[in-house]
Amino acid sequence: MGQPKGLVSENAYTILNEVEEKRVSLIAALQKIQARYRYLPETAMRQVAARLRVPVSQVYHVATFYSAFSLKPKGRHIVNVCLGTACHVKGAGLILDRFKRELKVDEGDTTEDGQFTLQAVRCIGCCSIAPAVMIDTETHGYVRQDKVADIIKRYRESKEK
Amino acid sequence: MSHVEWQGQAKFTIDGKEVVGYKGETILEVARREGINIPTLCYHEALEPYAVCRLCLVEVTVGKRTRLVTSCIYEVAPGIEVKTSTERVTRNRKAVLELLLARAPDAPVIRKLAAEYGIEKSRYPLIKNDNCILCGLCVRACREIVGADAIGFIDRGTERRVGPPIERQSERCIGCGTCVYICPTAAISLKDVSKSMPGVHKHPYDYEAPECSICGEMNLESESKAGER
Numbered sequence: 001m002g003q004p005k006g007l008v009s010e011n012a013y014t015i016l017n018e019v020e021e022k023r024v025s026l027i028a029a030l031q032k033i034q035a036r037y038r039y040l041p042e043t044a045m046r047q048v049a050a051r052l053r054v055p056v057s058q059v060y061h062v063a064t065f066y067s068a069f070s071l072k073p074k075g076r077h078i079v080n081v082c083l084g085t086a087c088h089v090k091g092a093g094l095i096l097d098r099f100k101r102e103l104k105v106d107e108g109d110t111t112e113d114g115q116f117t118l119q120a121v122r123c124i125g126c127c128s129i130a131p132a133v134m135i136d137t138e139t140h141g142y143v144r145q146d147k148v149a150d151i152i153k154r155y156r157e158s159k160e161k
Numbered sequence: 162m163s164h165v166e167w168q169g170q171a172k173f174t175i176d177g178k179e180v181v182g183y184k185g186e187t188i189l190e191v192a193r194r195e196g197i198n199i200p201t202l203c204y205h206e207a208l209e210p211y212a213v214c215r216l217c218l219v220e221v222t223v224g225k226r227t228r229l230v231t232s233c234i235y236e237v238a239p240g241i242e243v244k245t246s247t248e249r250v251t252r253n254r255k256a257v258l259e260l261l262l263a264r265a266p267d268a269p270v271i272r273k274l275a276a277e278y279g280i281e282k283s284r285y286p287l288i289k290n291d292n293c294i295l296c297g298l299c300v301r302a303c304r305e306i307v308g309a310d311a312i313g314f315i316d317r318g319t320e321r322r323v324g325p326p327i328e329r330q331s332e333r334c335i336g337c338g339t340c341v342y343i344c345p346t347a348a349i350s351l352k353d354v355s356k357s358m359p360g361v362h363k364h365p366y367d368y369e370a371p372e373c374s375i376c377g378e379m380n381l382e383s384e385s386k387a388g389e390r
Binding site: 042045055056057058059060061064065 | 300304310311312313314315316317325326327331333
């Protein structure tokens with residue numbers, strides 16, 4: 001099967017070499033593209049459709065259904081502030097507000113420099129260390145408002161290395 | 162459900178009437194053949210059943226256990242007892258209709274069904290007046306009958322809707338109008354379809370636009386005019 005017209009990046013196509021060319025690989029393929037680009041570019045979705053022989057309408061259906069996929073570029077680091085019951089009681093709302101102020105973004109948005117995406121989530125299963133914040137795969141417990149700036153700084157620096 | 166292996170015919174009852182169904186048939190199929198009315202919105206005999214409108218709810222007793230099932234996907238089995246209009250069935254159908262009415266209060270088919278069940282007004286607030294009840298008939302017809310797959314579901318939960326991929330006109334739409342025809346609530350119009358089809362309505366010409374003799378609904382428009390929008 002030849003490459004579909006209007007291809008921009010070769011990369012999405014290379015990523016697709018890693019999955020089996022089957023309908024059932026749809027989510028796996030989208031996950032890989034999401035991980036690589038931090039969002040699902042339109043061309044990539046069309047490439048997936050062509051490669052796996054799935055209609056574009058169905059690719060878009062899946063891409064918009066799962067919150068793990070994003071159609072807008074996400075930040076390098078994903079900040080998940082837990083607003084579950086335990087964290088809420090421990091003042092997670094204030095923590096979220098502090099992140100909003102420090103990062104100068106609203107919930108669900110990405111900083112202008114593309115470094116951070118701020119999200120609120122309901123319970124990440126760490127109630128014993130509430131209020132908890134998960135950044136990428138790391139979990140931070142007992143977060144206090146005055147620690148927020150430090151935490152952000154750590155991730156900013158880690159990227160500069 | 163206690164499953165007993167069986168082949169061929171299944172004798173069972175619908176509302177006390179003895180009926181015969183065949184392996185793989187659904188309760189709804191047998192009921193319709195027997196002239197027993199079960200209301201549906203998302204069912205079409207030419208399409209795979211989808212069981213989303215929840216109107217075809219019936220009560221099924223298997224052994225000691227009685228429960229509500231969607232008759233459009235429930236396969237018949239020997240000895241089951243089906244009841245299509247018990248108090249429980251009616252109560253649940255009413256609840257479903259009220260929800261549908263809260264979403265599409267202007268759709269004649271919903272109003273008619275609701276009236277049959279004695280509902281004039283939904284007790285739920287009208288959040289968004291949308292004729293589309295997400296029955297998926299258009300999506301399935303486009304896939305299963307036309308083979309175009311030009312439209313699909315987008316998003317999830319209260320944001321769920323039907324549309325072309327990437328929210329732009331689909332290059333796979335052939336403008337056949339099947340989705341318009343099959344929609345029970347007229348949520349898709351020929352205008353919506355002709356927007357995406359590269360057919361007669363976008364044929365370039367310079368003279369005054371006459372009314373389309375097929376759909377009567379819109380004028381043939383020039384490409385320059387179409388471009389202005």
